Amino acid sequence: MIPFSPPRIDEKTVKEVTEALLSGWITTGPKTQLFETKLAKYIGVNHVVCLNSATAGLKLILNWLGINEGDEVIVPAYTYCATANVVIQTGAKPIMVDVNDSDFNINVNAIKNAITSKTKAIIAVDIAGYPADYDEIFNLINKEDIKSKFQPNNKIQKNIGRIALISDAAHSIGASYKNQKTGNQADMSSFSFHAVKNLTTAEGGAVAFNLNSSFNEEEIKQHFKTNSLHGQSKDALTKNKAGGWKYDVVQAGFKCNMTDIHAAIGLVELNRYDETLKRRREIFNLYSNFFSKKEWAKVPVYESEFKKSSYHLYMLRINNCSETQRNQIIDQISKKQIAVNVHYLPLPMLTFYKNLGYKMEDYPNSYSNYACEISLPVYFNLSNDQIKEVSKAVEDAVESIIQ
Numbered sequence: 001m002i003p004f005s006p007p008r009i010d011e012k013t014v015k016e017v018t019e020a021l022l023s024g025w026i027t028t029g030p031k032t033q034l035f036e037t038k039l040a041k042y043i044g045v046n047h048v049v050c051l052n053s054a055t056a057g058l059k060l061i062l063n064w065l066g067i068n069e070g071d072e073v074i075v076p077a078y079t080y081c082a083t084a085n086v087v088i089q090t091g092a093k094p095i096m097v098d099v100n101d102s103d104f105n106i107n108v109n110a111i112k113n114a115i116t117s118k119t120k121a122i123i124a125v126d127i128a129g130y131p132a133d134y135d136e137i138f139n140l141i142n143k144e145d146i147k148s149k150f151q152p153n154n155k156i157q158k159n160i161g162r163i164a165l166i167s168d169a170a171h172s173i174g175a176s177y178k179n180q181k182t183g184n185q186a187d188m189s190s191f192s193f194h195a196v197k198n199l200t201t202a203e204g205g206a207v208a209f210n211l212n213s214s215f216n217e218e219e220i221k222q223h224f225k226t227n228s229l230h231g232q233s234k235d236a237l238t239k240n241k242a243g244g245w246k247y248d249v250v251q252a253g254f255k256c257n258m259t260d261i262h263a264a265i266g267l268v269e270l271n272r273y274d275e276t277l278k279r280r281r282e283i284f285n286l287y288s289n290f291f292s293k294k295e296w297a298k299v300p301v302y303e304s305e306f307k308k309s310s311y312h313l314y315m316l317r318i319n320n321c322s323e324t325q326r327n328q329i330i331d332q333i334s335k336k337q338i339a340v341n342v343h344y345l346p347l348p349m350l351t352f353y354k355n356l357g358y359k360m361e362d363y364p365n366s367y368s369n370y371a372c373e374i375s376l377p378v379y380f381n382l383s384n385d386q387i388k389e390v391s392k393a394v395e396d397a398v399e400s401i402i403q
């Protein structure tokens with residue numbers, strides 16, 4: 001059996017988690033704080049807030065921006081549901097746009113056509129860990145005619161001075177764009193440490209800030225932390241200390257803080273993350289060496305002059321392959337006890353969004369990318385022999401179904 005993406009849990013993880021469990025303090029505390037400091041340093045930003053998911057991060061960002069009913073937020077049609085669900089939860093409307101055929105990321109021309117005077121933010125997704133086209137998106141939203149269309153609803157939006165750019169960096173921790181790590185491009189970025197991600201805390205996420213100098217990021221970080229803990233004026237550890245019982249509630253906050261048990265896993269993961277990325281890159285290269293020789297295969301782009309992926313998902317596409325044939329290929333691979341996946345069911349195919357009136361035919365690249373896509377197993381302990389086994393299983397399945 002070859003699983004799709006098991007976590008790398010070993011003695012080091014068990015030791016760090018055990019230490020957290022026996023420390024006398026198991027929710028947000030010193031380990032979370034240390035993880036935040038180390039993450040900020042790793043990413044190369046001043047401030048990071050750890051949370052229980054990337055979804056919570058995206059939601060806190062939209063809330064902080066004051067996105068509301070009547071607003072529009074541009075999202076790719078080809079992403080995980082969380083990217084658009086958070087927009088729905090604010091009362092705003094997700095405006096879906098198509099993605100590139102070349103690399104699965106949001107198409108900048110499609111963004112341009114979707115901007116209206118109601119557009120308050122764009123959420124670009126670094127699909128598979130490959131960074132979106134940040135410079136091109138910034139060039140667009142900084143254009144005078146687009147800036148003059150922008151109607152800020154509050155002081156924060158006014159200080160940003162244009163449509164806000166948010167990065168759904170759920171896949172891309174450690175990826176780079178023009179020699180800077182992801183987290184340094186968009187105004188704010190939300191990373192995921194979910195169980196199948198490159199760097200996991202079981203469940204978890206973090207927001208990195210990259211705001212202009214009119215903002216005090218230290219204060220904003222504090223606002224996010226407070227908002228992740230009921231809006232309580234004091235963190236739980238301080239409140240729990242002798243004599244520390246008194247607190248106030250300054251906002252109707254959420255409850256989405258990271259615990260020290262989760263941070264303990266993250267600290268071990270981050271400490272060896274360079275090694276993780278190195279192995280993931282080797283796996284991507286081995287797959288690409290194999291598949292680039294097959295005329296039926298379209299190998300994913302994961303490195304270019306300006307971008308380096310975090311090598312999160314190896315998204316192989318099969319040329320001239322219908323959705324039904326792709327499903328048959330997956331069935332055949334699965335019979336060999338190899339777990340592959342599909343990223344993603346485009347949002348307009350999901351009942352909730354279909355019922356809202358989004359139509360798949362409006363996003364042709366999203367559909368064609370999805371219909372012929374198969375994500376292959378990638379994880380640190382995947383051996384070279386297993387990579388060969390997966391490659392051969394894919395080849396056998398494709399050649400028996402497509403020919």
Ligand SMILES: Cc1ncc(COP(=O)(O)O)c(C=O)c1O
Pocket residue numbers: 052053054055056079080082083125168170171191192193194204205
């Ligand atoms: C593109 C994308 N955005 C957001 C998320 C949500 O991440 P989390 O599970 O940490 O909330 C995911 C999770 O898989 C994702 O793939």
